[in-house]
Amino acid sequence: MSLLNVGARALLANQVALQTAGHNIANVNTPGYSRQTVVLQTVQGQFTGGGYIGQGVDVQTILRNQSELLTRQSAAAGSTQAADAVRAQRLSQLQEVFSGGTQGLGAAINDMMNAFSDVVSSPTDITARTVVLTRLDETAARMRTASDRINEIEYTVKEQLQSSVTAINSLATQMAAINEQIARATGNGQSPNDLLDQRDQIIRDINQYVQTTQIPADDGTVGLFVAGSQPLVLGSTAASLSIDDATTFPGSGQSKLFFNRPGATPVELDENVLGGGSVSGLLRFQNTDLSEGRNLLGRMALAIGMTMNDQQNLGLTLDGVPGKDLFAFPTSMPGHTNGAGVGTVSFTGPTQFAASDYEIRFTTGTAGQVVRLSDGQSTPFTSAANLATLQIDGLNFNLTTPGNPGERMLFKPFSTAANNIQALVYSPRDLAAANPINAAMGTANGGTMQLGSLKATGLPNPPGLVLPANANPAAIPPILGGIQLQFTAGPPTTYDVLDRGTAPPTSLATAQPYTSGQPISINGWQITLQGTPKTGDTVVIGNALDPQYGDAYTRNAGNANALMGLRDVKMFDESTLTDGYAGAIAQVGTRTQSAKFAEQLSSTIAANLERDRTAVSGVNLDEEAAKLIQYQQAYQASAKMIQIAQNIFDSLIQGLGR
Template sequence: MSANALMSLGIRAMNANYAALQATGHNIANANTEGYSRQSVVLETNGGQFTGAGFFGKGVNVATVQRAHSEFLTREAATSKSVAAADEARSAQLTQLEKVFPLGEAGLGYAASQMFNALVDVANKPSDTSSRQVVLARAGEFASKLATAGGQIETLQRGVTEELKASVTQANMLATRVAELNQRIASATGSGQTPNDLLDQRDQAISELSAYVQVTRIDAGDGTVSLFVGGGQKLVLAGQATPLVTVPDSYDATKLQLGVNDSGSLRMLSQELLTGGSIAGLMRFQNEDLVAARNQLGQLAAAVAGSVNRQQALGLDGSQPPGSGAPLLAVGAPRVLPASGNSGGGNVSISVAEPTELQASDYELLADPSLPAGSYTLTRLSDGSTQTVSNGSVVDGMRITIGAPAPAANDRFLLQPVAMAAVSASLAMENTRGLAAASPVAATFDVDNIGTASVSALSATAVNGAAAPLTATLTFTDDVGSYSWELRDASNALVRSGTGSWSAGNPIRSDAWTPATPAQRYDWALELNGVPRSGDVLTVGATPFPASDNGNARAMMALGEAGLVGQRTVGGTVVPGASVTDAYANMLAEIGVRVQGAELAAQQSATIADQADADLQSKVGVNLDEEAARLIQFQQSYQAAAKMLQVAQSLFDTLLQAAG
């Protein structure tokens, strides 16, 4: 073996250790670079040379530079990061939504209670102007809080819209970055070596992209990766990125939905298929949480305003002569939004038939071609229940009107009976005399009555503008509540008569006598205290002195404890709704549950994401202590290789001297 062989060994050893030192230095330099994976030099022997005395090694070769990488851990870290981003985005928005509904004296429940409580003073002093002014002030405060809450919900919607646009822009930039890196990686891979730094940059870009939208990754043989979203829609295919786009909702242009623009062809992405990323969290908040809150608030506003205004209309105001009460509160009207893809110009509208039965939900009306003409499928979106309706159908307190032209086959309409009620709430009355404190009907007992019966409550229940005012006379025929009744006009002529029966806890209702065509100006309901005796006479007629009567003020005051919100009829049985304060408390409870659930989910998913990232870093991250130890190791090896060259040079010099 010549000195040249030893020198060749030394040179190869120096080159190998220099490469190792270079890789170690690169690791140290990028220890704090986001997404960087530790690199190491792979060495291999240069083979052996056969001699009669055996095989002598020819040194070392640098085979490649490889990066520490785990495909499984990389995917897990990206997926868990995507889920955590979705939960965090929704939780942050729900925290803002919770602030829309304050507790205590700042809340809607307290404002409603104050409005109804103010009617106590009006009931005690019906003609007192200051008491009436307090009622208007409290009603104005209640309406103002409704409008403020509704406006804050709309502000949240605008904020979500802007965040969605910004998130989609960032996601598209990252998708384009991945496509560009795909091209560079494919070109570099053709050299036979892996471009480690480019691979790190691509993995980091995919990780950042996952924070906006969860992607499915498929690796190709040429080193490129393809990314898919929403159940299979391509986002990145080799060197081509398909941009995400925000699209106005098919019903409501103030809301955004997500799609992909595939060479000019728009393909929508269903929210159910977006399982991760901040975009998915924002979409869920917009389409579920915000809709539920808006409808619950609107349900409360429409139920209270509708009930109060209806009772107002049944009373007599303080003007001269007294007239029927005008509306006290105003709220936003129900609305119908046609789908943007409808082929026809169907005329569909809705109105409130019974405010206490309105539900906190939107509805979708479909012109189903499988149904007979004039029939439509109505879906309550809050629970997915469906039923068949037609023109004039009353569902959940709303009346559906379908005029000409009729909707074309497969046309869809979004019905919103309560969604816009709160945002437009206001006080509709300014004149204190407009408050209808007086009941239009009054009851008197004959002075010769021997029973203990007295009036517990008497209020009008309906008004028939086409009828003449009649006086009702009830004569009890026994001691257990049986009576005969007569209706007489102003000339005392008999109009109608009949019999009935009273029992404690059940009011006497005049509409039960004339269910089809009421003959009175007002229908009324009378509740008694005590027990009437046979021969007792009770007369119900027009209120003689409206200015001092408090019957309707008491009826309005009673609305504060009545089940006004969310009444339902199930199988012919009326299920009472909640009072105003209970309805607000239920709203707070539901939002609180959503907030707590979102916060818990965000905490759990963040913990999982942090653990997945820690597992990945333990595999691919740079440990400076380890790199410092390797630096010393390779330095010593390099110095030893240099010594080998020195020895080879000395041997060569000795040979030259001997030959000389």
């Protein structure tokens, strides 16, 4: 009977080994499966006078081949890789918005500015004026198209965030159920290997969305925590996550991840402590990268629109009226807060704009500081009235109701500018190509001085454009009109400024230094003279609508030339108008390349750790095939042992029966 028992035990043990090897082979492609190994142990021998006689073998346990350390490291690395990958993918989409080539926004801006050259050459040419208006409309349309594309990207990001959170909640519920099964199964003293594999795979899947911390419990369950301390799964209970607008700045477009527990207020999670996972990458992209792209585009739309409007307003149309705005865009933007503060930001200095959002942080009383979020630079203020007097990066912040100490307000000055920009001038006659002033060199001048340029700037002291007075020949004595510059040869060469709008002319300034090629600015207009004057040489600057000049203003393209000259004005972080778009491309491109490099690095690390994990846990078909043969032979030998024991028993029975 002992031989029969030994054979039976061996047969059963080798059957389990064969079944386990088959189980490994069957699950070679199952995600998260860990190779299992049968652990055999010798049955305690039976003591006899001749020593201990062996009684065979038993199955001690089915061992799950896995490394807890490698499993956790692989999950964490995969989480980081998922965050980097989704951010790099989305940044590539944003980079496409800021594309170059003939179909890009940069080409449209260059074509718009260059179109003024034909108007400069022929101010009364309706066709040339029409081309300018077409280019203006095309530039505005491309800005809106780029803004629409950014809005589309934002929409798909929010959709992906919602679907990711739904997947996380579903996986958390599954894990809680498996935790409960594991807790029950662990009570029998053996490890439920397949359930443990399923749970580890769920943890890896959750980490693809949001990085987690795992803490094992004594009952075999594992607690899963997000953002450091929020229990997503605790035992057999699962909480949930959701995506919603930021509570601190409602209506700002910022999205946040919230932790939800039944009967408790949702907890807003700081994206900076989320770690890895696609949700973290998407939130970073939406709240930071996409916001920067929108700011770059919006700043460009506002700066170009405002500077061109200002110059257009200084000129005269073909009908002799001051020019009206070329573009329409928002003139102010509201602040966002969940506190008591109410305020707006308005635009005053288009050449000083920084592509950034801003925060007002209230400290004591109504005092606080304005923080530029792109680099953290702050500007303090003592009160709302004091803040209203400050111009910060070409912006004015106006608080109708200050916030309480500790509260914050978020301002997004450029977020909708490109989306709302529109061309306003439709008639070519309404393009203000003419200067509102003209200049004439004295007929008796004897020096080499020549007119270099003349334009209205609107930036004199005192502020505003003050046109020279018209002539009035009927007055007694007659009034000639205009401003006269009268020169005295040097060294040093100087000039006097005379107002001919009075009789006799009034002296406005005397002995002003003259330098050839150096602009002379008076009352909102600017004249540049080249060459050397002689004593007594004069230049008269007159009102272009002075009746004595007739319709000469229609053949004047001074303001069109000034509009074209805006392409060389530095307004985008010391870049000119025409170079500003290239700068935006470079900023987005640099950020994209950095994200792609981070993705490549994290992908390599994740792949290496996963390879190390599978080296321990993965199924090797060659090894399992060899084990099948080994266990098959052992099984057959065990069966033979039982057969021999049966034959011996039969012989014994037959012998006793004689």
